[in-house]
Amino acid sequence: MAGKVILLDFWPSMFGMRCRIALALKGIQYEYKEEDLRNKSDLLLQMNPIHKKIPVLVHDGKPVCESLIILHYIDETWPDKCPLLPSDPYQRAQARFWADYVDKKFYDLGRKVWTTKGEEQEMGKKELIGSIKLLEGELGDKPFFGGEKLGFVDIALVPFTTWFHAYEVCGSFSIEAQCPKLMAWTKRCLEIECVSKSLADPHKVCDFVLQLKKALGIE
Protein backbone atom coordinates (compact mmCIF):
# COMPACT_ATOMS: atom_id res chain seq x y z
CA MET A 1 0.00 0.00 0.00
CA ALA A 2 1.66 3.22 -1.15
CA GLY A 3 1.51 6.38 0.92
CA LYS A 4 3.52 8.01 3.65
CA VAL A 5 3.27 6.57 7.16
CA ILE A 6 3.99 8.66 10.25
CA LEU A 7 3.76 7.50 13.87
CA LEU A 8 3.24 10.19 16.51
CA ASP A 9 4.60 8.63 19.66
CA PHE A 10 6.26 9.09 23.05
CA TRP A 11 9.20 6.81 23.73
CA PRO A 12 8.06 5.26 27.10
CA SER A 13 4.46 4.74 25.98
CA MET A 14 3.37 1.09 26.05
CA PHE A 15 0.65 2.01 23.59
CA GLY A 16 3.15 3.53 21.17
CA MET A 17 5.39 0.46 21.47
CA ARG A 18 2.51 -1.74 20.30
CA CYS A 19 2.36 0.21 17.04
CA ARG A 20 6.15 0.15 16.58
CA ILE A 21 6.14 -3.66 16.91
CA ALA A 22 3.29 -4.07 14.40
CA LEU A 23 4.90 -1.76 11.83
CA ALA A 24 8.22 -3.58 12.23
CA LEU A 25 6.62 -7.02 11.86
CA LYS A 26 4.91 -5.90 8.65
CA GLY A 27 8.12 -4.33 7.34
CA ILE A 28 6.48 -0.93 6.87
CA GLN A 29 8.73 2.09 6.41
CA TYR A 30 7.56 4.99 8.52
CA GLU A 31 8.60 8.30 10.02
CA TYR A 32 8.76 8.24 13.83
CA LYS A 33 7.85 11.57 15.43
CA GLU A 34 8.59 11.99 19.12
CA GLU A 35 6.01 14.14 20.91
CA ASP A 36 6.67 16.32 23.93
CA LEU A 37 3.48 15.68 25.86
CA ARG A 38 3.84 18.93 27.81
CA ASN A 39 3.98 20.78 24.51
CA LYS A 40 1.92 18.83 22.00
CA SER A 41 2.61 19.49 18.35
CA ASP A 42 0.05 21.12 16.05
CA LEU A 43 0.07 17.90 14.06
CA LEU A 44 -0.93 15.82 17.08
CA LEU A 45 -3.71 18.23 18.07
CA GLN A 46 -4.94 18.27 14.49
CA MET A 47 -4.78 14.50 14.01
CA ASN A 48 -6.28 13.57 17.39
CA PRO A 49 -8.44 16.52 18.44
CA ILE A 50 -10.75 14.33 20.54
CA HIS A 51 -8.30 12.69 22.93
CA LYS A 52 -5.09 14.64 22.10
CA LYS A 53 -3.09 11.50 22.87
CA ILE A 54 -0.41 9.40 21.28
CA PRO A 55 -0.01 7.07 19.52
CA VAL A 56 -1.49 8.35 16.28
CA LEU A 57 -0.77 6.64 12.98
CA VAL A 58 -0.99 9.01 10.04
CA HIS A 59 -1.29 7.21 6.70
CA ASP A 60 -1.55 9.29 3.54
CA GLY A 61 -2.44 12.27 5.71
CA LYS A 62 -5.34 10.43 7.43
CA PRO A 63 -5.13 9.69 11.15
CA VAL A 64 -5.90 6.49 13.05
CA CYS A 65 -6.07 6.76 16.86
CA GLU A 66 -6.15 4.32 19.81
CA SER A 67 -3.42 1.65 19.79
CA LEU A 68 -5.57 -1.47 19.38
CA ILE A 69 -7.54 0.24 16.61
CA ILE A 70 -4.19 1.13 14.98
CA LEU A 71 -3.16 -2.56 15.18
CA HIS A 72 -6.39 -3.60 13.45
CA TYR A 73 -5.82 -0.93 10.78
CA ILE A 74 -2.23 -2.04 10.16
CA ASP A 75 -3.34 -5.67 9.91
CA GLU A 76 -6.14 -4.87 7.44
CA THR A 77 -4.15 -2.43 5.29
CA TRP A 78 -1.08 -4.66 4.97
CA PRO A 79 -2.67 -8.11 5.12
CA ASP A 80 -0.12 -10.10 3.17
CA LYS A 81 2.73 -10.21 5.63
CA CYS A 82 2.66 -11.55 9.19
CA PRO A 83 -1.05 -11.49 10.18
CA LEU A 84 -1.51 -10.03 13.64
CA LEU A 85 -4.99 -11.45 14.24
CA PRO A 86 -6.12 -15.02 13.52
CA SER A 87 -8.50 -15.58 10.61
CA ASP A 88 -11.14 -17.56 12.53
CA PRO A 89 -13.85 -15.26 14.02
CA TYR A 90 -13.91 -17.09 17.37
CA GLN A 91 -10.10 -16.95 17.73
CA ARG A 92 -10.26 -13.28 16.80
CA ALA A 93 -12.86 -12.65 19.51
CA GLN A 94 -10.64 -14.39 22.06
CA ALA A 95 -7.60 -12.33 21.01
CA ARG A 96 -9.63 -9.12 21.23
CA PHE A 97 -10.95 -10.13 24.66
CA TRP A 98 -7.49 -10.61 26.13
CA ALA A 99 -6.04 -7.47 24.57
CA ASP A 100 -9.05 -5.60 26.01
CA TYR A 101 -8.30 -7.23 29.39
CA VAL A 102 -4.72 -5.89 29.25
CA ASP A 103 -6.13 -2.45 28.39
CA LYS A 104 -8.64 -2.51 31.25
CA LYS A 105 -6.23 -3.70 33.92
CA PHE A 106 -2.56 -3.08 33.39
CA TYR A 107 -2.31 0.65 32.92
CA ASP A 108 -4.42 1.55 35.95
CA LEU A 109 -2.97 -1.12 38.23
CA GLY A 110 0.57 -0.17 37.20
CA ARG A 111 -0.27 3.45 37.87
CA LYS A 112 -1.55 2.54 41.31
CA VAL A 113 1.76 0.85 42.08
CA TRP A 114 3.98 3.78 41.03
CA THR A 115 1.85 6.67 42.26
CA THR A 116 0.57 5.47 45.64
CA LYS A 117 1.89 4.22 48.98
CA GLY A 118 0.78 2.11 51.89
CA GLU A 119 -2.41 0.09 51.72
CA GLU A 120 -3.47 1.43 48.33
CA GLN A 121 -0.12 0.46 46.83
CA GLU A 122 -0.27 -2.98 48.45
CA MET A 123 -3.65 -3.55 46.87
CA GLY A 124 -2.33 -2.38 43.50
CA LYS A 125 0.61 -4.79 43.75
CA LYS A 126 -1.64 -7.70 44.69
CA GLU A 127 -4.11 -6.99 41.88
CA LEU A 128 -1.32 -6.55 39.33
CA ILE A 129 0.21 -9.91 40.24
CA GLY A 130 -3.29 -11.43 40.14
CA SER A 131 -3.85 -10.07 36.63
CA ILE A 132 -0.49 -11.38 35.44
CA LYS A 133 -1.27 -14.82 36.85
CA LEU A 134 -4.59 -14.83 35.02
CA LEU A 135 -2.75 -14.10 31.79
CA GLU A 136 -0.21 -16.84 32.59
CA GLY A 137 -3.16 -19.22 32.82
CA GLU A 138 -4.42 -18.09 29.44
CA LEU A 139 -0.93 -18.53 27.94
CA GLY A 140 -0.78 -22.09 29.25
CA ASP A 141 1.90 -24.14 27.56
CA LYS A 142 1.88 -22.14 24.34
CA PRO A 143 5.08 -20.28 23.44
CA PHE A 144 3.02 -17.16 22.64
CA PHE A 145 -0.55 -16.03 23.26
CA GLY A 146 -0.95 -16.26 19.49
CA GLY A 147 0.19 -19.91 19.53
CA GLU A 148 3.39 -20.84 17.73
CA LYS A 149 3.89 -17.28 16.57
CA LEU A 150 3.59 -13.81 18.11
CA GLY A 151 0.06 -12.44 17.83
CA PHE A 152 -2.30 -9.65 18.79
CA VAL A 153 -2.31 -10.32 22.53
CA ASP A 154 1.49 -10.70 22.67
CA ILE A 155 1.87 -7.32 20.95
CA ALA A 156 -0.71 -5.73 23.29
CA LEU A 157 1.01 -7.01 26.43
CA VAL A 158 4.78 -7.13 25.90
CA PRO A 159 5.27 -3.32 26.05
CA PHE A 160 3.95 -3.32 29.62
CA THR A 161 6.88 -5.53 30.64
CA THR A 162 9.21 -2.57 30.03
CA TRP A 163 7.50 -0.85 32.96
CA PHE A 164 7.78 -3.83 35.35
CA HIS A 165 11.23 -2.79 36.61
CA ALA A 166 9.83 0.68 37.46
CA TYR A 167 6.88 -0.92 39.28
CA GLU A 168 9.26 -3.23 41.17
CA VAL A 169 11.44 -0.33 42.30
CA CYS A 170 8.48 1.83 43.33
CA GLY A 171 6.69 -1.03 45.03
CA SER A 172 9.68 -2.87 46.47
CA PHE A 173 8.63 -6.24 45.14
CA SER A 174 9.63 -8.73 42.50
CA ILE A 175 7.26 -9.46 39.66
CA GLU A 176 9.76 -11.89 38.17
CA ALA A 177 9.87 -14.03 41.31
CA GLN A 178 6.09 -14.34 41.45
CA CYS A 179 5.46 -14.71 37.72
CA PRO A 180 8.20 -16.85 36.17
CA LYS A 181 6.03 -18.01 33.29
CA LEU A 182 5.41 -14.47 32.10
CA MET A 183 9.11 -13.71 32.43
CA ALA A 184 9.94 -16.71 30.25
CA TRP A 185 7.37 -15.50 27.69
CA THR A 186 8.90 -11.99 27.81
CA LYS A 187 12.37 -13.40 27.09
CA ARG A 188 10.93 -15.35 24.16
CA CYS A 189 9.36 -12.17 22.74
CA LEU A 190 12.61 -10.24 23.15
CA GLU A 191 14.39 -12.82 20.98
CA ILE A 192 12.33 -11.45 18.09
CA GLU A 193 14.17 -8.46 16.63
CA CYS A 194 11.02 -6.58 15.64
CA VAL A 195 9.98 -6.66 19.30
CA SER A 196 13.30 -5.92 20.98
CA LYS A 197 14.07 -2.95 18.73
CA SER A 198 10.59 -1.49 19.37
CA LEU A 199 10.65 -1.63 23.15
CA ALA A 200 12.02 1.02 25.47
CA ASP A 201 14.86 0.12 27.83
CA PRO A 202 13.34 -0.81 31.22
CA HIS A 203 16.08 1.07 33.08
CA LYS A 204 15.41 4.22 31.08
CA VAL A 205 11.68 3.78 31.80
CA CYS A 206 12.44 3.44 35.51
CA ASP A 207 14.51 6.65 35.48
CA PHE A 208 11.67 8.37 33.63
CA VAL A 209 9.08 7.19 36.18
CA LEU A 210 11.23 8.26 39.15
CA GLN A 211 11.75 11.70 37.57
CA LEU A 212 8.03 11.95 36.85
CA LYS A 213 7.25 11.12 40.48
CA LYS A 214 9.52 13.95 41.63
CA ALA A 215 7.97 16.36 39.15
CA LEU A 216 4.46 15.39 40.28
CA GLY A 217 5.42 15.69 43.93
CA ILE A 218 4.82 12.01 44.67
CA GLU A 219 7.20 10.46 47.19
Add this chain to the structure above:
Amino acid sequence: MAEEVILLDFWPSPFGMRAKIALREKGVDFDLREEDLSNKSPLLLQTNPVHKKIPVLIHNGKPVCESLIIVQYIDETWGPESPLLPSDPHERAHARFWADYVDKKISLGRVVRAPTEEAQEAAKEENIQCLKMLEGELGDKAYFGGERFGYVDVSLIPIHSWFYALETLANFNIGEECPKLVAWAKRCMQRESVAKSLPDPHKVYNFMLELRKKLQAQ
Protein backbone atom coordinates in the same frame (compact mmCIF):
# COMPACT_ATOMS: atom_id res chain seq x y z
CA MET B 1 -25.79 -26.54 10.03
CA ALA B 2 -27.66 -26.90 13.33
CA GLU B 3 -26.65 -23.94 15.37
CA GLU B 4 -27.09 -23.04 19.01
CA VAL B 5 -26.92 -19.36 19.84
CA ILE B 6 -27.56 -18.23 23.40
CA LEU B 7 -27.35 -14.69 24.72
CA LEU B 8 -27.00 -14.11 28.47
CA ASP B 9 -28.54 -10.71 29.08
CA PHE B 10 -30.03 -8.29 31.58
CA TRP B 11 -32.90 -6.36 30.03
CA PRO B 12 -31.95 -2.74 31.04
CA SER B 13 -28.31 -3.17 29.97
CA PRO B 14 -27.32 -1.03 26.98
CA PHE B 15 -24.49 -3.51 26.38
CA GLY B 16 -26.92 -6.40 26.08
CA MET B 17 -29.05 -4.33 23.70
CA ARG B 18 -26.08 -3.92 21.34
CA ALA B 19 -25.75 -7.69 21.04
CA LYS B 20 -29.49 -8.20 20.50
CA ILE B 21 -29.64 -5.53 17.79
CA ALA B 22 -26.67 -7.07 15.96
CA LEU B 23 -28.13 -10.58 16.08
CA ARG B 24 -31.49 -9.34 14.80
CA GLU B 25 -29.85 -7.24 12.06
CA LYS B 26 -28.28 -10.48 10.82
CA GLY B 27 -31.50 -12.49 11.21
CA VAL B 28 -29.92 -14.93 13.66
CA ASP B 29 -32.25 -17.02 15.82
CA PHE B 30 -31.14 -16.97 19.41
CA ASP B 31 -32.16 -18.13 22.85
CA LEU B 32 -32.36 -15.04 25.06
CA ARG B 33 -31.67 -15.80 28.70
CA GLU B 34 -32.34 -13.21 31.37
CA GLU B 35 -29.82 -13.10 34.23
CA ASP B 36 -30.53 -12.07 37.79
CA LEU B 37 -27.38 -10.07 38.50
CA SER B 38 -27.83 -10.47 42.25
CA ASN B 39 -27.84 -14.23 41.73
CA LYS B 40 -25.71 -15.00 38.69
CA SER B 41 -26.30 -18.32 36.97
CA PRO B 42 -23.63 -21.05 36.90
CA LEU B 43 -23.64 -20.68 33.12
CA LEU B 44 -22.72 -16.98 33.35
CA LEU B 45 -19.97 -17.61 35.89
CA GLN B 46 -18.65 -20.45 33.78
CA THR B 47 -18.71 -18.60 30.44
CA ASN B 48 -17.40 -15.27 31.75
CA PRO B 49 -15.21 -16.18 34.72
CA VAL B 50 -12.96 -13.14 34.22
CA HIS B 51 -15.53 -10.34 34.42
CA LYS B 52 -18.71 -12.25 35.44
CA LYS B 53 -20.76 -9.77 33.41
CA ILE B 54 -23.42 -9.80 30.73
CA PRO B 55 -23.78 -9.86 27.81
CA VAL B 56 -22.23 -13.20 26.90
CA LEU B 57 -22.87 -14.72 23.50
CA ILE B 58 -22.55 -18.51 23.47
CA HIS B 59 -22.26 -19.89 19.93
CA ASN B 60 -22.29 -23.69 19.74
CA GLY B 61 -21.02 -23.82 23.32
CA LYS B 62 -18.23 -21.28 22.85
CA PRO B 63 -18.52 -17.98 24.73
CA VAL B 64 -17.76 -14.47 23.47
CA CYS B 65 -17.68 -11.62 26.03
CA GLU B 66 -17.62 -7.79 25.93
CA SER B 67 -20.39 -6.18 23.87
CA LEU B 68 -18.32 -4.58 21.10
CA ILE B 69 -16.28 -7.78 20.72
CA ILE B 70 -19.59 -9.68 20.48
CA VAL B 71 -20.91 -7.27 17.81
CA GLN B 72 -17.71 -7.71 15.77
CA TYR B 73 -17.96 -11.49 16.15
CA ILE B 74 -21.59 -11.41 14.95
CA ASP B 75 -20.56 -9.24 11.99
CA GLU B 76 -17.76 -11.63 11.03
CA THR B 77 -19.79 -14.82 11.49
CA TRP B 78 -23.17 -14.04 9.91
CA GLY B 79 -24.76 -12.07 7.09
CA PRO B 80 -21.75 -10.99 5.02
CA GLU B 81 -24.21 -9.36 2.62
CA SER B 82 -25.25 -6.87 5.32
CA PRO B 83 -22.06 -5.85 7.12
CA LEU B 84 -22.16 -3.63 10.20
CA LEU B 85 -18.58 -2.45 9.68
CA PRO B 86 -17.52 -0.83 6.38
CA SER B 87 -15.01 -2.63 4.17
CA ASP B 88 -12.41 0.14 3.80
CA PRO B 89 -9.73 -0.14 6.53
CA HIS B 90 -9.69 3.60 7.26
CA GLU B 91 -13.48 3.77 7.54
CA ARG B 92 -13.40 0.69 9.77
CA ALA B 93 -10.84 2.38 12.03
CA HIS B 94 -13.08 5.45 12.11
CA ALA B 95 -16.10 3.36 13.15
CA ARG B 96 -14.10 1.52 15.81
CA PHE B 97 -12.83 4.85 17.15
CA TRP B 98 -16.32 6.26 17.64
CA ALA B 99 -17.75 3.07 19.18
CA ASP B 100 -14.76 3.11 21.54
CA TYR B 101 -15.56 6.78 22.28
CA VAL B 102 -19.12 5.82 23.26
CA ASP B 103 -17.70 3.13 25.56
CA LYS B 104 -15.15 5.47 27.17
CA LYS B 105 -17.20 8.64 27.48
CA ILE B 106 -20.93 7.98 27.68
CA SER B 107 -21.99 6.91 31.14
CA LEU B 108 -25.66 7.64 31.69
CA GLY B 109 -25.64 5.20 34.62
CA ARG B 110 -23.45 7.69 36.51
CA VAL B 111 -26.18 10.31 36.21
CA VAL B 112 -28.77 8.00 37.78
CA ARG B 113 -26.46 6.56 40.43
CA ALA B 114 -25.04 9.97 41.47
CA PRO B 115 -25.22 10.22 45.28
CA THR B 116 -25.60 14.01 45.40
CA GLU B 117 -27.21 16.66 43.23
CA GLU B 118 -23.77 18.09 42.62
CA ALA B 119 -22.43 14.77 41.37
CA GLN B 120 -25.53 14.40 39.21
CA GLU B 121 -25.02 17.78 37.59
CA ALA B 122 -21.34 17.03 36.95
CA ALA B 123 -22.21 13.68 35.38
CA LYS B 124 -24.91 15.30 33.23
CA GLU B 125 -22.52 17.98 32.02
CA GLU B 126 -19.84 15.46 31.07
CA ASN B 127 -22.33 13.30 29.19
CA ILE B 128 -23.82 16.33 27.41
CA GLN B 129 -20.39 17.41 26.15
CA CYS B 130 -19.71 13.94 24.81
CA LEU B 131 -23.16 13.57 23.25
CA LYS B 132 -22.64 16.93 21.50
CA MET B 133 -19.32 15.60 20.19
CA LEU B 134 -21.14 12.57 18.81
CA GLU B 135 -23.77 14.85 17.30
CA GLY B 136 -20.98 16.73 15.56
CA GLU B 137 -19.60 13.47 14.20
CA LEU B 138 -23.07 12.45 12.94
CA GLY B 139 -23.43 15.77 11.14
CA ASP B 140 -26.09 15.64 8.44
CA LYS B 141 -25.70 11.94 7.79
CA ALA B 142 -28.66 9.59 8.24
CA TYR B 143 -26.52 7.24 10.31
CA PHE B 144 -23.01 7.41 11.73
CA GLY B 145 -21.83 5.13 8.93
CA GLY B 146 -23.50 7.28 6.26
CA GLU B 147 -26.49 5.89 4.39
CA ARG B 148 -26.40 2.57 6.19
CA PHE B 149 -27.13 1.63 9.81
CA GLY B 150 -23.89 0.26 11.20
CA TYR B 151 -21.45 -0.40 14.01
CA VAL B 152 -21.44 3.02 15.69
CA ASP B 153 -25.24 3.27 15.48
CA VAL B 154 -25.49 -0.14 17.19
CA SER B 155 -23.09 0.97 19.92
CA LEU B 156 -24.96 4.18 20.74
CA ILE B 157 -28.69 3.61 20.07
CA PRO B 158 -29.34 1.73 23.35
CA ILE B 159 -29.22 5.09 25.17
CA HIS B 160 -32.55 5.94 23.56
CA SER B 161 -34.31 3.60 26.01
CA TRP B 162 -32.92 5.70 28.88
CA PHE B 163 -34.01 9.13 27.56
CA TYR B 164 -37.35 9.17 29.37
CA ALA B 165 -35.86 7.98 32.71
CA LEU B 166 -33.10 10.59 32.52
CA GLU B 167 -35.51 13.39 31.72
CA THR B 168 -37.87 12.48 34.53
CA LEU B 169 -35.41 11.49 37.23
CA ALA B 170 -32.53 13.86 36.56
CA ASN B 171 -34.08 16.66 34.54
CA PHE B 172 -31.74 15.64 31.76
CA ASN B 173 -33.45 16.63 28.54
CA ILE B 174 -31.29 15.21 25.80
CA GLY B 175 -33.78 16.42 23.18
CA GLU B 176 -33.06 20.03 24.09
CA GLU B 177 -29.31 19.59 24.16
CA CYS B 178 -28.91 17.29 21.15
CA PRO B 179 -31.89 17.52 18.79
CA LYS B 180 -30.01 15.95 15.86
CA LEU B 181 -29.15 12.94 17.97
CA VAL B 182 -32.78 12.52 19.00
CA ALA B 183 -33.82 12.64 15.33
CA TRP B 184 -31.17 10.02 14.54
CA ALA B 185 -32.47 7.84 17.39
CA LYS B 186 -36.04 8.03 16.05
CA ARG B 187 -34.72 6.95 12.65
CA CYS B 188 -32.95 3.96 14.20
CA MET B 189 -36.05 3.01 16.19
CA GLN B 190 -37.89 2.46 12.89
CA ARG B 191 -35.68 -0.57 12.32
CA GLU B 192 -37.27 -3.76 13.62
CA SER B 193 -33.99 -5.00 15.09
CA VAL B 194 -33.72 -1.88 17.25
CA ALA B 195 -37.40 -1.59 18.22
CA LYS B 196 -37.42 -5.23 19.34
CA SER B 197 -34.16 -4.97 21.28
CA LEU B 198 -34.78 -1.81 23.28
CA PRO B 199 -37.00 -2.07 26.36
CA ASP B 200 -40.03 0.11 27.03
CA PRO B 201 -38.74 3.48 28.34
CA HIS B 202 -41.32 3.44 31.14
CA LYS B 203 -40.04 0.08 32.30
CA VAL B 204 -36.52 1.55 32.33
CA TYR B 205 -37.80 4.53 34.32
CA ASN B 206 -39.34 2.25 36.97
CA PHE B 207 -36.16 0.21 37.14
CA MET B 208 -34.01 3.36 37.62
CA LEU B 209 -36.40 4.68 40.25
CA GLU B 210 -36.10 1.44 42.24
CA LEU B 211 -32.31 1.46 41.80
CA ARG B 212 -32.12 5.02 43.11
CA LYS B 213 -34.27 4.15 46.10
CA LYS B 214 -32.01 1.21 46.92
CA LEU B 215 -28.86 3.32 46.60
CA GLN B 216 -30.28 6.12 48.73
CA ALA B 217 -31.30 3.59 51.40
CA GLN B 218 -27.69 2.35 51.67
